[in-house]
Amino acid sequence: MAAALSLHDVTLHFGGVKVLQDVTFDVTPGVILGLVGPNGAGKTSLFNCISGHYRPSAGSITIDGTEVVGTAPARLARLGLARTFQHPALQLDATVLENVLLGGHTRLRGGPVSWSLRLPGTVRAEREIRQEALGLLDRAQLGWAANLPADELSHGLHKGVELCRALLSKPAVLLLDEPAAGLSHGEVEQLIDAVRRVRAEEDITVVVVEHHMGLISALTDRVVVLDHGRLLMEGTAAEAQSDPRVVEAYLGKDATDDAA
Template sequence: MNLRFGGITVLHDVGFEVEPGQIFGLVGPNGAGKTSLFNCISGHYKPSSGSITIDGVEVLGSAPATLARHGLARTFQHPALQLHATVLENVLLGAHGRLPGGPLEWSMRLPRTVRSERALRIEALELLERNGLGWAAKVRADELSHGLHKGVELCRALLMRPKLLLLDEPAAGLPHAEVEQLIETVRRIREDDITVVVVEHHMGLIAALTDRVVVLDHGRTLMEGTAAEAQSDPRVIEAYIGKDAADDAA
């Protein structure tokens, strides 16, 4: 896949394959192109060329709503919540694609719409309970910490019932105890037959979670392998801490 903005190449021939049920990591230093790649996969950017397939279906250039119907959901580095809405209301936003009918039917409050809303509300509350946020269901989002915002956004993504979940720096800004809790949460998500791709700087989390990783540097694939192989690869060390520091460490 390639992504260009004007004369600037942001991604150059980046490609990888994620097997169903894997937890796959995208790592690299700042400016490596990780979030740009996520934005291409999730339909927020349109690649200049290449291919993106989900279960063998070409989805390159598809809108986020279309990708959701293919089972893709994502979180963002900076959670995009409705701050004056409650936690439960924010989570329920993830279910709009699961309501039957369309806007006209929803506005008429037909019986099947009401039944679906009731079932989705119960499911959202169960997700919050399972992820330690049941107590916050009726709390406004602006009363919660940044770390809890990430948990709310994750519940919203899970309410979409994704087959493929993209997590963009889920550990950013979290204290150690919450990172450990996040690791357990992502492992539990995999047990629900959800494939996970995670962008993260926190190498401890990457090492604890992932089956394989791709390392990006300046928009190119630097290497692919296990997290342990990445951590010991001289090219990766150089990309993260600089050539002089890498030479000193050697």
């Protein structure tokens, strides 16, 4: 079976700065993979390479066996990739529902011409997608906000709206960049339940970047640890947390020496 997502020697340089160096790993279909590492390790940059926002300097990235390096983000969405951002960027003057509906575009057949002609099939599909969007908002306990402008919601709630937008595209591969940042303990628990439920109900593979180790332990099947742009280790969350190299990467060598 082809990996849902496969990275081979992914390297990213900005001028002389080496942001990613020869990063190689596979994600098996249906798995929830944690991508962890200290600030500046390159996690978001790696997501940007996968989602087509950055073009790697070298290396290969495949989604379900298809090479995607050089593919534009909009086309990647049609290939089944969705993501959320570390710093959500919603259309602030649009409503919450309109923001979520942006995730449904990839599921409408035809193009702008058939959409503007409002053919019966398109109208029906739009209605169904709108119902699904409302259902996703309800499940995320955001139904009350559907018709409010997005800028009336807190930062934490923007993350929930972005997740609904990503899920509406029915992705095969979902990338979540720090979904728990800024959430309360109860909201993190809700998020864990929501991602578990999606995995149970859909054919989906998830890669989640998080500093919240409780979420990583509760949610992931495996983790990949990045440090200074390199893959430091791969294993379970428990293995990563007890690996001296990982402890050192998070605390810094001096801190581990001091503790010894």
